Amino acid sequence: MEFNLFTLVFLIATFAYVITLLWLNVRQDKSVANSFNKVPDEFGEKITLEDHQKAAEYTQAKLKVNHFEVMFSTLVLLVWTLGGGLNWLDNAWQAQAFDILDTGVFFIISLMMIGSVIDLPFSIYRTFVLEQKFGFNKTTLATFIGDLFKGLILMLIIGLPLIYAILYLMGVMGEYWWAYVWLVLTGFSLLMFWLYPTYIAPIFNKFKPLDNLALKDKIDNLLTRTGFKSDGVFVMDGSKRSSHGNAYFTGIGKNKRIVFFDTLLKGMEDQEVEAILAHELGHFHHKHIRKHMITSFTISLLGLALLGYLINQPWFFHGLGVETMSNHTALILFTLVMPVFSFFIAPISNALSRKHEFEADAFAAKHTNADDLVSSLVKLYRDNASTLTPDRLYSAFHDSHPSASIRINELKRHA
Numbered sequence: 001m002e003f004n005l006f007t008l009v010f011l012i013a014t015f016a017y018v019i020t021l022l023w024l025n026v027r028q029d030k031s032v033a034n035s036f037n038k039v040p041d042e043f044g045e046k047i048t049l050e051d052h053q054k055a056a057e058y059t060q061a062k063l064k065v066n067h068f069e070v071m072f073s074t075l076v077l078l079v080w081t082l083g084g085g086l087n088w089l090d091n092a093w094q095a096q097a098f099d100i101l102d103t104g105v106f107f108i109i110s111l112m113m114i115g116s117v118i119d120l121p122f123s124i125y126r127t128f129v130l131e132q133k134f135g136f137n138k139t140t141l142a143t144f145i146g147d148l149f150k151g152l153i154l155m156l157i158i159g160l161p162l163i164y165a166i167l168y169l170m171g172v173m174g175e176y177w178w179a180y181v182w183l184v185l186t187g188f189s190l191l192m193f194w195l196y197p198t199y200i201a202p203i204f205n206k207f208k209p210l211d212n213l214a215l216k217d218k219i220d221n222l223l224t225r226t227g228f229k230s231d232g233v234f235v236m237d238g239s240k241r242s243s244h245g246n247a248y249f250t251g252i253g254k255n256k257r258i259v260f261f262d263t264l265l266k267g268m269e270d271q272e273v274e275a276i277l278a279h280e281l282g283h284f285h286h287k288h289i290r291k292h293m294i295t296s297f298t299i300s301l302l303g304l305a306l307l308g309y310l311i312n313q314p315w316f317f318h319g320l321g322v323e324t325m326s327n328h329t330a331l332i333l334f335t336l337v338m339p340v341f342s343f344f345i346a347p348i349s350n351a352l353s354r355k356h357e358f359e360a361d362a363f364a365a366k367h368t369n370a371d372d373l374v375s376s377l378v379k380l381y382r383d384n385a386s387t388l389t390p391d392r393l394y395s396a397f398h399d400s401h402p403s404a405s406i407r408i409n410e411l412k413r414h415a
């Protein structure tokens with residue numbers, strides 16, 4: 001292992017990354033603790049002190065796990081890189097005398113497997129301890145194990161050929177390999193977006209057309225009014241895993257769907273469901289998915305071009321603890337190390353996402369009733385035990401949705 005200037009840059013970036021995340025967690029924890037004994041005034045009649053305190057305790061419990069996870073995953077990152085873990089794994093596969101393409105594929109697959117094993121205790125803890133304690137867990141052990149196997153099989157069917165294709169292109173396409181890899185990755189993501197609602201999501205959940213007829217009438221009416229053509233509105237058995245409720249918009253082209261969790265529909269009035277649907281249609285109307293895809297494809301092109309440069313720089317490999325320069329080690333080093341350099345982008349992309357949420361809310365207020373959306377949101381905050389009093393900076397950094405009171409005050413302007 002040789003320390004160079006880049007090692008130092010990497011260590012400083014990693015330190016800044018960890019300190020920022022932990023500092024934000026501490027702020028969030030304080031903000032939640034400070035308002036523990038009082039429901040914010042604007043929610044006073046709708047959320048009981050008991051619900052409010054449950055949300056506070058739940059938020060704090062999740063922060064504690066995240067605190068540990070940030071420190072642990074950073075330690076793992078350092079072991080893989082400066083600690084020589086990747087170098088060891090690479091040498092072990094090189095010693096097998098496969099050709100370079102197979103060596104690369106085995107290296108990446110084995111690394112992903114080890115990563116999944118390391119993540120497993122966290123995932124078990126979240127599901128069966130944390131979520132269980134707050135009454136949200138509905139996942140049985142059989143479902144949990146089934147999910148693991150389905151994930152593994154999907155990874156082999158979809159991920160393995162993709163890894164092969166990427167390493168192959170890196171090997172044969174010359175100086176501008178990254179442009180070809182980008183084309184393949186972009187085509188692959190578009191295909192996945194298109195396949196996901198109809199072919200992949202049903203592997204994990206059951207989807208049924210909405211069967212509440214009075215509601216269906218309302219919804220058809222809203223869809224016609226807003227000019228939305230799709231595969232339809234579906235109800236998903238989210239209750240198979242958790243009692244958290246949600247709704248989302250998925251797919252592209254003709255394969256797009258609006259999906260309600262069965263857990264969200266429970267306890268909502270028809271006009272509240274209609275308002276939530278209108279919010280999702282707002283995302284469609286403003287082409288948020290398309291904008292998001294264009295942004296992420298642009299970022300991935302820039303990232304790959306950067307990797308196209310780094311892959312020829314010995315200091316990049318040696319500074320991160322890898323002796324042999326190769327396509328597969330470059331790819332993995334880049335994937336592992338990138339987050340500590342790029343995490344400061346999160347507040348920007350989240351700000352954009354929050355802007356999209358406001359736009360979708362405004363759309364819902366225009367086509368349905370803002371008060372219905374407000375009351376459905378309050379139910380969602382309550383039933384999901386989401387905190388109503390987040391720290392301003394924590395929220396600006398991490399939250400893809402505006403915080404409760406900001407969002408509701410904005411909606412009230414439309415009412």
Ligand SMILES: [Zn+2]
Binds near residue numbers: 279283360
């Ligand atoms: Zn939204």
